[in-house]
Amino acid sequence: MAWFKREKRPMAPSVEKPVRVPEGLWIKCPDCSEILYNKDLAANLHVCPKCAHHFRVSATDRLRSLFDGAWEEHDRELVSLDPLGFTDTKAYRDRLTTSYKATGQRDAVIVASGRLDGLDTEIAAMEYSFIGGSMGVVVGEKITRGIERAIARRCGMVIVSCSGGARMMEGTLSLMQMAKVSAGLARLDRERLPYISVLTDPTTGGVTASFAMLGDLNIAEPKALIGFAGPRVIEQTIRQKLPEGFQRSEFLLEHGMVDAIVDRRQLKAAIASALRFMLPSRAT
């Protein structure tokens, strides 16, 4: 018989809560536990005013934070036809329908033309709530069309990545989207037109190993998870825990993989000044 009775309390699972801003008036910052008024948070571009924690934002909010005003969305109605007829524990078609109902989007990216600080710009913003922001044929097609439009309009291209990588449910065709978008970027590159890649939490897998790393400037938001292999896969390979901060923006900056880490509230200004450096100067 033990002298002291140990209180049996199961360890709380340390699952990270999704940091999506929920419906409701108040929200607690997962970093500093500050209670924040939802509208204030939105007005602050979903960045915690106390500790600068960056909440994940929707593609629409992203575009709103970068464009000067209204924008023209392209290829809004492109939909996947489920090329493999894929079913795992659930049919892929049903996943598409569920995501469509939840987000109002047909797939995981919005591509739009508009003005960024007065400059004509093409922006693709990925939507994480749509099957983890994964890239299948529709994402690849819309972004490539965006790049081709940027070439035709002689303007800069911005891609804001937020994605778990290639979409398994479209198989090897998803993998090929990496090649497709990168081929588009090769043309943009040879045309000497600017491409700014913005890496947000999370940017992993085939998205990182294609367009997200190909920016003339690669800009990361603070503390974003950015990597090729998922942390769990790496831990299985090396059979040990990964160090704190591994595959975070700061780690990538230290290893020379991103040009800068920029707070979301300064992001638009940073992109604008980069575009001004890269776009041909107006003849005076």
Next chain:
Amino acid sequence: MAVDTLDFEEPVAVLLKEIEALSMLPRTEQRAGEIARLQSRADEIRGELYRMLTPWQRVQVARHPNRPYMLDYVERLFTDFQELHGDRRFADDGAIVCGTAVYKGTPILAVGHQKGRDTRMKVKRNFGYARPEGYRKALRAMKLAEKFRRAIIVFVDTPAAYPGMESEERGISEAIALNLREMAVLDVPIIVVVTGEGGSGGALGIAIGDRVMMQEFTVYSVIPPEGCAAILWRDSNRKVDATDALKITAPDLLGRGVIDSIVPEPNGGAHNDYDGAARLLDVALERALREVSALSSAERLDLRYQKFRDMGRLGLDFADASPSVPRADA
């Protein structure tokens, strides 16, 4: 030769064991006849088995430890092979081999994954898992080929890019991404052949070309079946289901426009007959090179762009549901 058969080749394995036992005994006319009879029966059964392989069985064949690797083909198809080591940045990656060689009288550059046959070589080759420096070495060598106007032949056979800490530290994503972009506009003919496992980004990182072919029993996938099963089924034992669902076999991918052609393999797979496999590959390579070399450089680059631009086809793989746009199939 050691009896090295896959589980589904059990009927063949039985015969091979019988042959082995007979060959231990003193040779007589009658025994030799018996051995020949058993051998032809084994070949026949193997032929039948390989005509109806399931997708998972193809994965097993693609990963077969005796599968010929890049250097086995280099030896049989090319002369004057001179390996080029190192990325001139950090290291020499043993999992990707590059070298100049002569193919039918013309200098070419050969690039490919190499897995290693025995334990020591497997470690040296890192089991075919390339690190960033492998992709950077490949790009360096390919730029060399471009500078001196030599065609490039690529052999793809990797489980994946190496998912370790140093890969992330040294920028595996950037290394692969840059190859995708630069290979799209590299101004010399590039012929790619998948000779084993086409393992996602690790494969694609050297697999952009004017022709992409797959050997008959190889696979090319966005994720290994085990990984897909673990994520979507939450059970890596459902790998057979995942393999079926992912549609990663050569006929599947030819049908979806991902590859241009299938290179036949000898009876019972390339691992049963290296020379036969090399002869069949030779025919396909020669033809692909001839076709692609006949194009002007502008045509070739346009066609290469269009080839990858068409991955995902309107009306087949995706549709435009907006009411104002007429349907592609209407």
